[in-house]
Amino acid sequence: MSSLEEQIREIEDELRNTKYNKATSLHIGRLKAKIAKLKDEAVTRAMKSSGTGEGYSVKKSGDGTVVLVGFPSVGKSTLLNQLTGTKSETAAYAFTTLTVVPGLMEHRGAKIQILDIPGLIAGAAMGKGRGKEVIAVVRTADLIIILGDVFNDRHIDVLVKELYDAGIRINVPKPDITIKKTGMGGVRLNTVGSVDLNLEEIRTILAENKIMNADVLIRGNVTQEDFIDAMIGNRRYIPAFIAINKVDLIDEMSKKAIVKNLTKQFGQSPIMISAHSGYNINALKDAVYDHLGFIQIFMKPVGAPADMEEPLIVRAGSTVEDVCNRLHRDFVERFRYAKVWGNSVKHDAQRVSLPHVLADGDILTIVTKL
Numbered sequence: 001m002s003s004l005e006e007q008i009r010e011i012e013d014e015l016r017n018t019k020y021n022k023a024t025s026l027h028i029g030r031l032k033a034k035i036a037k038l039k040d041e042a043v044t045r046a047m048k049s050s051g052t053g054e055g056y057s058v059k060k061s062g063d064g065t066v067v068l069v070g071f072p073s074v075g076k077s078t079l080l081n082q083l084t085g086t087k088s089e090t091a092a093y094a095f096t097t098l099t100v101v102p103g104l105m106e107h108r109g110a111k112i113q114i115l116d117i118p119g120l121i122a123g124a125a126m127g128k129g130r131g132k133e134v135i136a137v138v139r140t141a142d143l144i145i146i147l148g149d150v151f152n153d154r155h156i157d158v159l160v161k162e163l164y165d166a167g168i169r170i171n172v173p174k175p176d177i178t179i180k181k182t183g184m185g186g187v188r189l190n191t192v193g194s195v196d197l198n199l200e201e202i203r204t205i206l207a208e209n210k211i212m213n214a215d216v217l218i219r220g221n222v223t224q225e226d227f228i229d230a231m232i233g234n235r236r237y238i239p240a241f242i243a244i245n246k247v248d249l250i251d252e253m254s255k256k257a258i259v260k261n262l263t264k265q266f267g268q269s270p271i272m273i274s275a276h277s278g279y280n281i282n283a284l285k286d287a288v289y290d291h292l293g294f295i296q297i298f299m300k301p302v303g304a305p306a307d308m309e310e311p312l313i314v315r316a317g318s319t320v321e322d323v324c325n326r327l328h329r330d331f332v333e334r335f336r337y338a339k340v341w342g343n344s345v346k347h348d349a350q351r352v353s354l355p356h357v358l359a360d361g362d363i364l365t366i367v368t369k370l
């Protein structure tokens with residue numbers, strides 16, 4: 001075991017043996033910051049030693065990218081093939097897949113890229129197996145499907161922990177924290193709303209990272225972990241859901257038990273599928289679509305009725321500029337103004353500019369220079 005891992009283990013032990021109360025909260029904050037820093041170092045070291053890794057850089061395409069994360073042989077490749085018609089190799093032995101295999105799924109008008117990757121194992125975040133290359137791919141995804149099968153449903157938490165250790169935060173919004181380093185003046189704190197963290201805790205955590213002077217702005221309540229994440233940076237906030245494969249191999253009772261157990265553990269019920277038989281695959285596709293958050297935009301050419309038949313499918317939060325980029329290479333350059341009818345504007349035919357954020361069902365006209 002590397003000395004970095006030993007150090008992490010030691011501090012984690014100490015943390016476990018420290019009871020939280022007002023008197024220990026500073027010490028606990030310091031320990032957590034230490035662990036986060038060491039882990040960050042370990043992950044960075046693992047990433048560096050990996051080189052780029054042949055077959056691991058895949059160009060993003062489509063309206064969103066989904067990655068299938070799971071232990072070896074849970075059926076990631078079989079699922080990719082079922083969803084996209086790709087022919088990723090499948091077999092009954094572990095580590096059949098050794099590179100990233102992309103496929104394209106079309107569902108409800110959206111084109112969604114699905115990435116099949118090698119199996120993840122415990123310790124992956126620290127570089128075990130092909131962990132480092134695999135994690136680098138996962139970090140770029142718009143959505144993670146955590147795939148288990150009916151034989152390992154009790155170990156989904158291991159995958160979740162690996163993602164966490166690799167700086168991936170699933171199903172939580174990015175905490176609104178800004179840390180601006182300054183030359184002098186110590187640590188100054190500004191808060192919006194009630195914040196449980198106090199200045200002393202923040203000073204202690206920053207000091208662990210040798211930051212003695214900074215202007216800190218926190219909007220909304222945050223935990224010590226959130227603050228440490230903001231200090232270390234490079235965290236990725238990605239939605240995720242759990243699917244359990246190979247349900248064709250168990251009876252109804254065992255199926256219910258798995259659903260109950262996972263729902264209790266993660267607060268969301270898993271989607272039970274069979275990548276072989278296609279059972280519940282449509283529900284899985286719907287879940288992908290919903291989690292990626294697509295909206296429909298109806299284009300209306302100047303002086304003509306809107307096309308209500310074939311909406312443009314874009315991610316929620318998309319701006320007029322995003323739509324321009326989708327439609328034509330030089331639309332942004334030639335852009336004069338746009339008009340919008342619908343939920344994102346106060347009145348019909350309202351004039352908007354490129355940064356305007358669109359809403360589901362909006363009708364949009366783009367006026368360009370010739």
Ligand SMILES: Nc1nc2c(ncn2[C@@H]2O[C@H](COP(=O)(O)OP(=O)(O)OP(=O)(O)O)[C@@H](O)[C@H]2O)c(=O)[nH]1
Pocket residue numbers: 070071072073074075076077078079089090091092093094095096097098117118119245246247248249273274275276277
């Ligand atoms: N019964 C059953 N078997 C399945 C199902 N999906 C996959 N399998 C089998 O499980 C084994 C592993 O499938 P793969 O698709 O290779 O699994 P993987 O997760 O890609 O594996 P690695 O690439 O090695 O990590 C193969 O023998 C598949 O035929 C399913 O829904 N039901």
Ligand SMILES: [K+]
Pocket residue numbers: 072073074090091092093094095096097
């Ligand atoms: K396999």
Ligand SMILES: [Mg+2]
Pocket residue numbers: 076077078089090096097116117118
């Ligand atoms: Mg595979």
